[in-house]
Amino acid sequence: MCWPTPDGLSLYFADINDRKVAAGKAAQLSSRLALLAEVNARLLEAVDVRAAIEEVPGMLVPLLADGCVITLLQADGRPRAVAAWHADPDQRAALDAHTAVPLEVMPAASPVARVLATGVALRTSVDEVHDMLPVEDTRNLLHSLDATNGLVLPIAGRDRVLGALSLFTGTGRSPSADDEATAADIASRMGVALDSARLARAQAQIAEGFQRNLLTAPPEPDHAHIVVRYVPAGESARVGGDWYDAFLQRDGATVLVIGDVVGHDVEAAASMAELRSLLRGIAASSGGSPAEVLTSLDTCLELLQVGTMATAAVARLEQTPEQRAAGLTRLSWSNAGHPPPLVLHPGGELTFLAAQRADLLLGVLPGTRRTEHEVTLERDTTVLLYTDGLIERRTSDLDEGLDRLRSAVGELGGLPLDELCDGIIDRLVDGRPDDDVALVAVRLHRQDRPRPPEAGPRHLPTAVNRA
Incomplete structure (x- = not known):
């Protein structure tokens, strides 16, 4: 300067x-x-x-x-x-x-x-x-x-x-x-x-393997073809709470179950295993209706001090001799706070099995009265039970997810059941989902004709009434 x-x-x-x-x-x-x-x-x-x-x-x-x-x-x-x-x-x-x-x-x-x-x-x-x-x-x-x-x-x-x-x-x-x-x-x-x-x-891998080992293959009753799918969550910590089940009761009725334990971790997987075992044991030994099974499960959760909550839907397929001759099947169901099952009728009509008032989740209030509903289905009807991981997204609400599911099933409904389930998951799940996805689907095939090849051979437990 x-x-x-x-x-x-x-x-x-x-x-x-x-x-x-x-x-x-x-x-x-x-x-x-x-x-x-x-x-x-x-x-x-x-x-x-x-x-x-x-x-x-x-x-x-x-x-x-x-x-x-x-x-x-x-x-x-x-x-x-x-x-x-x-x-x-x-x-x-x-x-x-x-x-x-x-x-x-x-x-x-x-x-x-x-x-x-x-x-x-x-x-x-x-x-x-x-x-x-x-x-x-x-x-x-x-x-x-x-x-x-x-x-x-x-x-x-x-x-x-x-x-x-x-x-x-x-x-x-x-x-x-x-x-x-x-x-x-x-x-x-x-x-x-x-x-x-x-x-x-x-x-x-441990949690997913544990869960897959619990989710057993479906039965092969004379009147229906059953397909199941399970897709684990994209994040390892979210593996755990979803389950499906399908089994026969002693009188030959087919029971379908879909459920989701609150929580997304290994503890949820353990709770899922306990609830699933309790439910199938109650349903198999008692032969009870869907509402009776869910009521008994709620009682067990209280008596055994199982500190967990879960949503679940139980459906039962059965028919009288007269219904069999007429090509009809009776579907009864009870829903404890779970997304509604979806029915694809032979003519292409789609119906969600939703009650006017939803029942509480399991494990919330012991003694809750469980409601039961009934509908009669024709041959070639398809019923889908699924967990919320299939329809829920962080960027949209539940109604939009249900609309996506309805649209996908409407477009793919004519496919064989395995292809339908795969197509639904491909369309609604982008890669690995935010949450687990469990899906169980049943198609009522015609009983006046031989069992369709895609349904597999008829296989029933020896304890089931084969009449």
Whole structure:
């Protein structure tokens, strides 16, 4: 700064280097913190953690390094480079070619192999790696990348090393201690995310397998073809509460059940198993009507102190000799707070079996009076019972979901029953649903003709009255 004075010209000098250095460090710190926040958000919000991790190299370069490679151990224990990125677009092809070299041909003393084996971070140089490469072409590729300095960090889970994060810089650039600390933090976060995803998959497989083992194959009565479907929720923690059932009572009547325990976790799956067993035991031993079965189930929940609530619909198909001769079947049903069954009549008419006033859920008020309803159905009628995961969406209400179901069944109703059920799920469930989906469908085939091939052979338990 300068200005005129009576004595001449005055000058003032100030050294701002320290301020510029401080400002630069503050900017770098801010950039590193923003990077950590972005990576963390991606990993936390990711539905597919592996896919999110494959985006990380493009986020780390060029802030922390000139190039980045992520190596993960596969299910068979072999390492594979799953993602790579270079700050120089002209170098990306060479980096992709270099990472395509199978890592299992590298000696055990190579930097990545040592980090995978020990879980300890390692600094390395291009000369160290160069001498280990088995083929001259791969050595030339490495030199073309100008990867002078390298840092390999373990991607570790709770009890094992899951992969490695490799960073390298070219001539004239050396990563700072802050850069290394930031990269180590990111590698640690990737390891936790991968490990959490692995544990979640394991839990989901256990819960889903447990649930599928409980949901048995339907019977094959003479007068009907029964098809069941179960689709687990997209999120592992939501596996649990939905169930279907279909079985015969001693007098030959067919019972259809659909239910949904309140809650979406492994505890809900355990409660579902208990309620399902109680209900089928009550219905099979007592031969009771749908309302009687639900009333008895409510009583059992109180007496056994089963602290859970659930919705359920029970339907019973039966016919007198006169109805059989006339090609008719009587359907009685009772509904404890569950979505209404849907009937597709032979002429294409669609009817929801909904009472004017809905009954309470199971487990809410012991002694609740259960109402029962009845309708007579013709041959070739189709009845669908389903859980709310089929029709409910976060972006729409229940009525819109019922309309979607009505529309799908109306368009697909002429298909064989298996294809109808698959088509309904394809249309109404986009990929893996937000909630479990259970579906049981029955089609009343003609009894004055041979049993349709798609209905399978007639198979009845020996205890069932075969008259």
